[in-house]
Amino acid sequence: MRFVPREDWGAPATSAASYLASARGVKIHYLGTAYTSRAHSLCDDYVRSIRATHLADVKENYADIAYTALVCEHGYVFEGRGTHKRPGANGNADLNGRDYAVCALLGSSGLTVPPDAMLGGLRDAIDWLRRDGDAGDWLGGHRDGYATACPGDQLYAWVKKGAPRPSGGGQAAPGDDVYPVRPGDYLSLIARRLDVDWRDLAKVNGLREPYTIYPGQELRIPAPAVREVPPFPGRDAFVIGRSHPAVEQLDYRLIAKGFTRHHDGDGYQPGPRFTEYTRRNVAEAQRSRPELAGDPDGYPGPLTWKFLFS
Numbered sequence: 030m031r032f033v034p035r036e037d038w039g040a041p042a043t044s045a046a047s048y049l050a051s052a053r054g055v056k057i058h059y060l061g062t063a064y065t066s067r068a069h070s071l072c073d074d075y076v077r078s079i080r081a082t083h084l085a086d087v088k089e090n091y092a093d094i095a096y097t098a099l100v101c102e103h104g105y106v107f108e109g110r111g112t113h114k115r116p117g118a119n120g121n122a123d124l125n126g127r128d129y130a131v132c133a134l135l136g137s138s139g140l141t142v143p144p145d146a147m148l149g150g151l152r153d154a155i156d157w158l159r160r161d162g163d164a165g166d167w168l169g170g171h172r173d174g175y176a177t178a179c180p181g182d183q184l185y186a187w188v189k190k191g192a193p194r195p196s197g198g199g200q201a202a203p204g205d206d207v208y209p210v211r212p213g214d215y216l217s218l219i220a221r222r223l224d225v226d227w228r229d230l231a232k233v234n235g236l237r238e239p240y241t242i243y244p245g246q247e248l249r250i251p252a253p254a255v256r257e258v259p260p261f262p263g264r265d266a267f268v269i270g271r272s273h274p275a276v277e278q279l280d281y282r283l284i285a286k287g288f289t290r291h292h293d294g295d296g297y298q299p300g301p302r303f304t305e306y307t308r309r310n311v312a313e314a315q316r317s318r319p320e321l322a323g324d325p326d327g328y329p330g331p332l333t334w335k336f337l338f339s
């Protein structure tokens with residue numbers, strides 16, 4: 030199991046949640062919001078943001094992230110409240126006292142098909158809770174006994190099959206960042222998105238002509254070459270509703286850096302038009318950096334441009 034303990038992603042070592050001696054079993058969840066696939070180096074940021082959201086939830090008054098564990102699309106198991114802690118995600122006190130809650134970083138739009146590495150990680154988490162957390166054999170989804178779509182039809186179907194480990198173990202080599210291929214992806218598009226040379230991408234994945242890739246396949250991401258920052262195109266390139274080739278360059282860098290939260294519902298797509306979504310994603314990039322956060326207006330200036338290409 031590729032396990033990320035709490036302290037490794039920035040949570041206090043022990044959860045403040047109440048004690049749970051044993052559980053009937055494990056309930057699987059998903060995010061139920063838009064989620065775009067990202068490099069694994071950004072996954073701990075994402076888990077931290079979920080914890081922050083839960084801690085800020087006045088209605089639920091959470092003492093900690095609500096899940097027992099979270100599993101990213103790269104197959105890593107992030108420790109949430111952990112073993113022998115009562116989860117807060119199953120819907121009510123009775124349900125929370127009954128089963129652990131494991132959440133897949135899977136969206137209701139964007140990344141909606143669980144990649145094999147994710148299924149492998151979920152299987153690892155279930156086995157871990159049975160071994161170390163006194164979880165019984167019961168296995169289900171959030172929707173079992175509670176009115177919700179969670180964990181989505183795709184993942185729920187797998188859970189109901191008994192959560193079989195995908196063939197090949199569903200795990201990439203340790204330390205690799207991987208990119209799950211989505212429908213409609215092709216090699217040079219992915220290379221542009223990741224900002225790597227498509228020939229390197231083909232090479233590290235052992236692909237030969239005609240370079241066939243398929244949805245759900247996981248591509249290892251080659252180390253990026255040292256990049257030169259292209260010249261700043263000028264502020265006139267970024268006007269809401271207008272097109273400029275630099276906007277597409279900007280979009281690919283926003284995707285590579287993981288600033289893609291705002292989009293029209295179908296994942297953030299690169300293109301030459303500067304939209305309100307582009308502006309909001311740029312604003313998030315600006316807020317993430319102290320030197321840019323003073324004026325997070327979403328319109329790239331030379332410093333924002335430089336940061337995005339760094």
Ligand SMILES: [Zn+2]
Pocket residue numbers: 057058059118171177179180
């Ligand atoms: Zn759920």
Ligand SMILES: [Zn+2]
Pocket residue numbers: 068069070072101102103104105
């Ligand atoms: Zn990850």
